[in-house]
Amino acid sequence: MPTELAYRDDAYAREIGARVVSAAAEGIVLDRTVFYARAGGQPGDAGVLRWAGGEMAVGEAIKGPDDTVLHVPVAGASLPPEGAEVTAVLDWERRYRFMRLHTTMHLLCSLIPGAGVTGGQIAVEKARLDFDLPEPPTKESxxxxxxxLVAANHPVTDNWITDAELDANPGMVRTLSVQPPRGSGRIRLVRIGGDGAPVDLQPCGGTHVRATGEIGRVEVSKIENKGKANRRVTLVLAGE
Structure with missing residues (x-):
């Protein structure tokens, strides 16, 4: 039974009531969760599961079998009993930084049109994208x-399209190393800006802020040469 991904409907939900489907050292499966499972360069969420008589710290959420999410316990944590009703609570400060950085990565893509993305990673302190690009712009520009783009406070929304619709618009896929997941019959698009001429529009399963103004001031801290035509651009949230 797949885990219901409540964050898809509301990335700002900080906690949710859920039932324990299974409990093992490799991870707790709930029937529903607000925890994002590690994927696409975005780390899995951390937090805590609470139930009557106990709680368990979650080190990270990862993907499990059959479209489930595994809430991985920290070492030595007590596990909830199967069937227990729990409250799953995010480490919100950590998640919100990921949301701000991930949205900034989409903005960065919009500023380097036509260049394929060969890799990417988000961390608490920074994020980076690798571009198939011989000569990048300067970090200052x-x-x-x-x-x-942040100051313009563009709205960030999402919608779903079919595999066939994506196949008809292959230019929306910027990532060369990771392709959007297929098989469910639909693919999630993240749009920054209005419908007419969006700032950025591409498939993405991650979590994002509602508007670019929430990101705050950002800085391209460095641009590195990682190969003949591979340039790594590192972003930080300035002043934090």
């Missing part, structure tokens, strides 16, 4: 343009 990218920083200035990113902050202009």
């Amino acid at each position: 990218l920083t200035e343009k990113l902050n202009a």
